[in-house]
Amino acid sequence: MDTELSSVLAAADQLVEAFGRHDTDAYFAAFAPDASFIFHNLDHVLMSRADYRAEWRLWEERDGFRVKDCRSSERAVRLAGDVAIFSHRVETTVEFNGEPVTSVERETIVFERSEDGSWLAIHEHLSKLP
Template identity: 60%
Template sequence: MTDQTSAVLSAADALVAAFGRHDANAYFDAFAPAATFIFYNLDHTLMDRAAYQAEWALWESRDGFHINACRSTNRNLQVVGKVAIFMHTVETDLTISGEDLTNHERETIVFAQQPDGRWLAVHEHLSQLPR
């Protein structure tokens, strides 16, 4: 495993762990401010991190949204220079409107190496896992 691969996987692990413990601050810190987001349950693209943070806050206040746990499997990583594409299957235990649910999804997260060497997510695309 190269140093780059190890660094990207570490960044991905930190992002998934923060999401899984509903640590919004650490989770959003894993994304660049200009990151974009495509979610199958929204009818529009979130064009930056601030837009996603606003949507997250709305889900929390309106829907009682809370992440209880998250598991990442079937992981695949492709590093191309200072860009990395991380794909995985994600199983998320969450609460919405007082109901406990488990989502089965697949996700692509694109990371870019920053001038300071850190790897930040610059794009996330989430889709339902076909059954």
């Protein structure tokens, strides 16, 4: 496999694994400060990592939100210079006030190559499966 593709997949794996263990520091570190986020369960776009982190904290405090597990499948990467588009099917189990909820969705994460050669997420779009 191409080295660049492997590097993007490794960055995606780290992001998904951090999310799946509710490791907020590692998870949010995978995103650029000016990353944007579109989630089917929100009526507005989150225009920064700080906006998303604030929403996450609200979910934790108001809803007892906690990620329990996350599995990625049907993964694909498309490179376009210093940008990589990663898409996958994601099965996530979360808890809301102690009650488990599992969802299966499609997700696209756009990565940009940093000056040091690493890949940082700059956009995430989560969609319901039909």
